[in-house]
Amino acid sequence: MRLITHNMLSCNIKGVTNGFPLKIEAEKVIEKEVDFNPDFLRHMFAKIEWKALAEAARSMGYAELPDDSPDAAVIESADETFLRKLHHALLELHLEEGALVCPETGRKFPVNKGIPNMLLHEDEV
Amino acid sequence: MKLKQLEGLLGDLQQFSNPKVDLEQYPTGPHIASRMLFTAENSYGDITDKVVADFGCGCGTLSAAAALLDAACVIGFDIDPQSLETATLNAEELEVEIDFVQCDITKLELKGRVVDTVVMNPPFGTRKKGADMEFLSAALKVSSRAVYSLHKTSTREHIKRAALRDFNAKSAEVICELRYDLPKLYKFHKRKEVDIAVDLWRFEPKQN
Numbered sequence: 001m002r003l004i005t006h007n008m009l010s011c012n013i014k015g016v017t018n019g020f021p022l023k024i025e026a027e028k029v030i031e032k033e034v035d036f037n038p039d040f041l042r043h044m045f046a047k048i049e050w051k052a053l054a055e056a057a058r059s060m061g062y063a064e065l066p067d068d069s070p071d072a073a074v075i076e077s078a079d080e081t082f083l084r085k086l087h088h089a090l091l092e093l094h095l096e097e098g099a100l101v102c103p104e105t106g107r108k109f110p111v112n113k114g115i116p117n118m119l120l121h122e123d124e125v
Numbered sequence: 126m127k128l129k130q131l132e133g134l135l136g137d138l139q140q141f142s143n144p145k146v147d148l149e150q151y152p153t154g155p156h157i158a159s160r161m162l163f164t165a166e167n168s169y170g171d172i173t174d175k176v177v178a179d180f181g182c183g184c185g186t187l188s189a190a191a192a193l194l195d196a197a198c199v200i201g202f203d204i205d206p207q208s209l210e211t212a213t214l215n216a217e218e219l220e221v222e223i224d225f226v227q228c229d230i231t232k233l234e235l236k237g238r239v240v241d242t243v244v245m246n247p248p249f250g251t252r253k254k255g256a257d258m259e260f261l262s263a264a265l266k267v268s269s270r271a272v273y274s275l276h277k278t279s280t281r282e283h284i285k286r287a288a289l290r291d292f293n294a295k296s297a298e299v300i301c302e303l304r305y306d307l308p309k310l311y312k313f314h315k316r317k318e319v320d321i322a323v324d325l326w327r328f329e330p331k332q333n
Contacts, residue, residue: 001224001226002198002222004198004200004239005198005200005224005226007239008237008239009226009233009235010234010235010236012232012234020236032222034222037197039174040174040197047237047238047239049236049237113210113213114213114224115206115213115226115227116226116227117227117228118227118228118233119204119228119229120232
């Protein structure tokens with residue numbers, strides 16, 4: 001599971017209002033290079049939840065992203081340094097083993113072989 | 126990538142080894158899958174460089190097609206762990222990156238509008254009534270550009286009405302009618318093969 005996916009997952013247990021973002025307990029993280037696409041990243045920057053991404057990346061061992069969302073100017077500039085960091089965090093870090101944890105209830109959603117299991121139990125729906 | 130090449134690659138994928146009838150697990154054949162995704166990209170630009178979600182991905186045929194057509198990111202969602210294992214193997218075989226999530230997509234509320242396009246071959250609702258509508262409703266909540274989906278032609282008017290009136294669709298168009306050939310997969314299937322008329326739909330969500 002990559003952080004672009006993590007950015008859209010939340011805890012949907014009945015009654016939970018603060019289920020996002022899920023905290024990450026990382027047991028095994030791998031890195032896989034993919035092609036750098038600056039236009040796509042600029043487009044994504046506007047849509048992602050920044051704080052969730054920065055915190056998640058840190059949990060996965062990558063602390064290069066600032067906690068607070070940078071200015072649009074940084075994104076628009078020709079200097080691709082920042083975009084490369086965003087690229088790495090969003091698309092190249094894979095959580096293979098670990099868990100996603102609900103910030104409100106502490107419920108753990110296990111991640112095995114890169115696949116998070118978000119299925120709820122009968123009493124959680 | 127040419128259509129024939131895409132169809133060829135998809136034809137090599139592994140499919141359900143023990144399909145579960147209650148989940149309406151039927152493989153999306155390479156003929157339909159390739160045409161569906163090829164049209165989505167060539168006629169509408171909805172796949173290349175986009176974030177694509179595959180709802181009810183099964184063994185990942187549509188996800189694989191999206192990845193082969195250079196989606197920026199592909200995420201497959203399914204409830205069945207065995208299918209997801211097969212889907213993972215298929216992605217490895219093709220050397221494409223696809224994230225998979227195990228969940229009940231009708232109960233999972235995805236945050237934000239990160240997903241551009243949803244592609245899906247949802248259950249038709251023959252086992253769990255209304256399953257097709259639940260998938261469609263979920264897809265329209267999540268996508269920011271378009272939803273591509275297959276539904277029985279016999280449900281055409283019902284689908285159109287529900288999409289426009291209840292599920293926040295700005296538009297609902299049948300792009301083409303296809304014959305979905307289902308080989309005898311389950312014991313209760315009497316005929317060796319049956320083909321069902323299905324519509325390939327394109328829905329656009331209203332912008333929020």
